[in-house]
Amino acid sequence: MLKPMDAFGDYVIDGVIGHGGTATVYQAHHAAGLGEPVALKVLDEHHRDAFNLTRLQREFEFARRTAHPHVVTMYESGPGWLAMQLIRGGTATNLPGRDLRLTALAQIASALDHVHALGVVHCDVKPSNILVSEPFSAGGAILTDFGIARSLAEDAKNRLTHVEASLPYAAPEVLHGHSPSAASDEYALACTTVELLTGSTPFNGHTSMSLVNAHLNSPVPKYSRHLDWVPRAFDSILAKAMAKSPDLRYQSCSEFISLITRAIG
Template sequence: MFEAGDRVDGFTIDEFVGGGASADVFRAHREDGDGPVALKVLHPNAADHARVRERFEREFGIASLLDHPHIVRMRAHGEIAAPPGSLGPRHQPSMWLAMQYAAGPAATALVPGDNAEPDVDTILRVAGQIADALDHAHGQDILHRDVKPANILLSRPLGSDADDPTPVDAYLSDFGIAQFLDDTKPLARNGRVQGSIGYASPELLHAHRLSPASDNYSFACSLVELFTGTPPYPRHTAFAITYAHINDDPPRLTRRRPWLPSAMDSIFAKALAKAPQDRYPTCTEFVDILVRLMRDVPVPEPGRSRWWGRPRHP
């Protein structure tokens, strides 16, 4: 779509960062700006779809209402006019969002691979920051509705790719399907629930009215994946995943990580309770309990495929 040096409404493209089905993301800068930004540009062929444009506009509109150090900050937005006659008379202008740039990957980079151990210290640090971000959004009557590791951005590269010894910070991103608590729009379109099914709360899957407890459930699902390597209900079909969220008992993390304290299972059982009122009332309370539990627990070296215990300190 764009190359280094191209200009988009006053922004100069530095490099391509990544892309998806409907948009590409570039690192860019503005000559009068104060640092790099992430420039998210809607694909021209996606700009004709009203639902895609609505999600793009919603991402900027809702996220710009939130002022929190661990929520990606929105800078500006606009449109890119299409060349005359391109793609027919119904073609809509493309759209762009400029937002805070995070130099690291998504938190999916923290998901341990097969036979590897999680980076507990970094996971708990990230969890505390995102918990505070979610609680802040909920305090503003905003539900994210798509909490998952892919929508958590990290401040710097991890592991062997990292030259910076400073601790990793995390930022909650992608408010494209967020909603206000009093929003009465349907949660499903054409019978399909909007959201990521692997992290979806039972009430979201039932298309019931949502509360902050739904985000709290998705957040707990994300932490299950960061600790164990998979979401809580790894199944082969969407139907099987949906059934498990609604009917199956929460997973026991100690089966995958025998070195975890047994209390971890009961903590996550509450965080993943089927009934919203049975979960922790805030994400911060949930994480605070995890941090206290893990404070003196010896943990394996991150990434190793066998036990190498090391002490942890408060």
């Protein structure tokens, strides 16, 4: 664990921002006083194996390849670390009110459509991977963590042997073992939308198996039945974005969020 004022390459550590399963994220500044402070993600010593080193490098390369105002900006990387845009507002769950959350969702939808147009699937869309600027007006919502992102071109050449997914947001086809696609990200965005607007994900289960079963077999909840601010149109829009078959979903993430915003507004 690095401490404030410790040197790390060309950077000086300011403090800890947070811990993940395999890495610690620090706020740091350039030792020569160049530029703005950065978020420095450093793999823990006991996680510096080939798998995690490769995953961290993929996170850096995919985010840099898909540069967009609402995708986290990557600056540089080295063995077991990367330096990226520092985003100070926490996750999208910190945003007050539906209007700001809908704005954030529209920005993330735009980022996802851009990413998809470049042949990349994020594969881990969820509220904790949507950070927000402080103040929000300075940069809005930022899509982060491309650690399990996939290139559609790579997947066409290499058979997928293992798919990682956050179960509350995992599309049925991914749970069936099929390669993720833009439609899979749309499904995850729909689950994220429900969570940001209602406080919980569409499907909840006491076990992993019950959650998987719900994604595969349960109908999408109808929120207009128990939330007085939700119109019936919301239910039908959500049902399409969360269709069990990816072919039945919307053509873009922005189309889905635009319809949701119009229905609620």
